[in-house]
Amino acid sequence: MQVTGIDHVNVLTDDLEATARFYEDVLGLTRSANSTVASHIAGYWMRDSAGNAIVHLVDRTTAPGRYDDYHPGSPTNALHHVALRCSGYEETRARIEGLGLPHRAMEHPALGLAQIFLVDPNAVNLELNFNGAV
Numbered sequence: 431m432q433v434t435g436i437d438h439v440n441v442l443t444d445d446l447e448a449t450a451r452f453y454e455d456v457l458g459l460t461r462s463a464n465s466t467v468a469s470h471i472a473g474y475w476m477r478d479s480a481g482n483a484i485v486h487l488v489d490r491t492t493a494p495g496r497y498d499d500y501h502p503g504s505p506t507n508a509l510h511h512v513a514l515r516c517s518g519y520e521e522t523r524a525r526i527e528g529l530g531l532p533h534r535a536m537e538h539p540a541l542g543l544a545q546i547f548l549v550d551p552n553a554v555n556l557e558l559n560f561n562g563a564v
Contacts, residue, residue: 438475439485439512442500443552446489450474452551453485456526457514457558464488471496484514502552511547511555519544519563537564 443449453459459476464486472489490497516522523546526533533548544563548556 436512438483439554440488441485441502441550441552441554442488442490442497443502444489444491445551446472446474446487449487449551450476453487455529456531456548457484457516457522458518458525459484461487511557513557513559516558516560519546519560522546522558522560539564 441449450461453476454461457476459478461474462477462483464473464475470492472492474487475483476485476487478484488497490500490502523535526546526548531548533546536545536547538544542562542564544560546558546560548558550556
């Protein structure tokens, strides 16, 4: 077996709609139904422009007993952040600034890498990497 990348990230939330809007507004992902979970559990798959499910969102309040020990917004213990390969650095940075979201941008010209760091509504740290942006 060889690992070739991250397939998706699963985020538990108590506010499904606000979290979905964040991923739509900030990362330009689109929501679709999550058909793999039980019908009584609410959630979305947030997809990229090619239709790949990048972030799975699960409304933990619709799954009594299943996620009771998880509390969105609390520190995520050993998971520090999720890094995503991205394109459109200037556009993304302008969008985040236009939304007034706290963030930190870093440029590494020697590596040809630009990065944006921000936090989603559930305290998930996101690292957006833009290769070839600087």
